[in-house]
Amino acid sequence: MSTVETISETTQSVAALSLRSASEGTKAEQPESYRYAHLLPHFSPAHYPPLVPFEHVDPGSRALKHADPRAFLANASSVVELTPRLGTEVRGVSLAGLDSDGRDQLALEVARRGLMVFRDQGEFIDKGPEAYLEWGRHFGRLHVHPTSGHPKDYPQIHLVYRDANSTFNFEINDSITSTVWHSDVSYELQPPGLTTFFLLSQPTTGGDTLFTSQVSTLKKLSPSFVAFLRTLSAVHSGVEQAEFSRSGKRGGIVRREPVEHVHPLVRRHPVTGDEALYVNKQFTRRIVGLKKEESETILKFLYDHIDRSGDLQARVKWEPGTVVLWDNRVTAHSAIVDYGESKERRHGARITPQAERPIPALEGLELPQ
Numbered sequence: 154m155s156t157v158e159t160i161s162e163t164t165q166s167v168a169a170l171s172l173r174s175a176s177e178g179t180k181a182e183q184p185e186s187y188r189y190a191h192l193l194p195h196f197s198p199a200h201y202p203p204l205v206p207f208e209h210v211d212p213g214s215r216a217l218k219h220a221d222p223r224a225f226l227a228n229a230s231s232v233v234e235l236t237p238r239l240g241t242e243v244r245g246v247s248l249a250g251l252d253s254d255g256r257d258q259l260a261l262e263v264a265r266r267g268l269m270v271f272r273d274q275g276e277f278i279d280k281g282p283e284a285y286l287e288w289g290r291h292f293g294r295l296h297v298h299p300t301s302g303h304p305k306d307y308p309q310i311h312l313v314y315r316d317a318n319s320t321f322n323f324e325i326n327d328s329i330t331s332t333v334w335h336s337d338v339s340y341e342l343q344p345p346g347l348t349t350f351f352l353l354s355q356p357t358t359g360g361d362t363l364f365t366s367q368v369s370t371l372k373k374l375s376p377s378f379v380a381f382l383r384t385l386s387a388v389h390s391g392v393e394q395a396e397f398s399r400s401g402k403r404g405g406i407v408r409r410e411p412v413e414h415v416h417p418l419v420r421r422h423p424v425t426g427d428e429a430l431y432v433n434k435q436f437t438r439r440i441v442g443l444k445k446e447e448s449e450t451i452l453k454f455l456y457d458h459i460d461r462s463g464d465l466q467a468r469v470k471w472e473p474g475t476v477v478l479w480d481n482r483v484t485a486h487s488a489i490v491d492y493g494e495s496k497e498r499r500h501g502a503r504i505t506p507q508a509e510r511p512i513p514a515l516e517g518l519e520l521p522q
């Protein structure tokens with residue numbers, strides 16, 4: 154029996170699990186009454202071939218030539234910088250109404266600010282999965298996650314889900330903290346760029362999301378140390394995430410064999426030219442060419458630096474209708490799982506276009522093919 158068959162036999166869709174659990178609850182908990190029941194996580198037993206490289210043209214590059222690259226914010230009722238270095242909160246602009254030109258400008262602004270928080274986006278959210286795909290494809294080829302749940306028939310939409318009966322997030326259960334800084338699926342050869350995420354259902358309080366600027370974490374370091382970091386590359390691995398699923402957790406499905414890729418420690422954004430630190434505790438495993446202790450010491454120092462730099466971070470408190478966009482190339486983020494006792498549902502959807510293979514800040518840095 155193949156591994157795939159074994160996994161598929163042990164897997165159920167979350168929709169099925171929810172039907173069973175909800176039938177034991179009150180009428181208000183019946184899944185058919187849940188507005189977004191059609192977007193509940195489904196773990197299909199499909200098996201996907203390896204991703205193939207593609208050429209990415211960043212939409213933000215088109216906005217560079219625009220006379221006013223922030224014109225899409227002209228009618229906003231409020232534009233507030235969340236912190237000096239990271240994040241802008243916008244009210245009064247409907248993402249659902251942005252044309253191609255506006256989306257290009259959005260991509261550039263997100264690249265510059267790292268993070269943008271758009272409030273009152275019910276129209277965008279209620280457009281549904283076909284519209285999510287059309288939106289995401291403007292920014293790049295849509296990533297299909299190898300292990301996560303997705304709405305039935307929409308594998309390009311990555312879901313996070315937790316309720317009183319189940320959790321389908323990648324979590325280390327025996328850790329004292331749920332904070333795990335990461336850049337999404339950095340193990341891919343072409344990791345994501347502009348990423349869109351929103352909640353369909355949220356707890357009354359809690360479940361905020363933390364973000365940090367990897368441009369700023371790099372800038373804090375001394376020039377000579379940064380010069381050394383620019384000469385380095387590191388292995389990013391999807392193996393542990395796949396093993397977590399194969400152990401029966403998070404839906405128990407691995408639809409694409411895990412990959413490892415080597416990326417520069419300092420990458421350059423293709424549009425802004427900004428240099429960003431590109432390591433994360435969740436997926437970076439070792440620095441190429443260094444002795445084990447050297448690699449571990451430098452990575453631990455960098456992870457501690459990212460952890461401690463509250464002055465470089467922003468925290469998004471979700472409101473119904475909030476849509477958040479970040480540039481996965483120049484930021485890192487972490488979920489905050491502080492709402493477990495409330496037993497409330499948190500259901501989120503991510504649209505994840507892939508971008509270019511990370512460009513080394515150091516020109517000519519050799520990376521394996």
Ligand SMILES: [Fe+2]
Binds near residue numbers: 336486
């Ligand atoms: Fe993430």
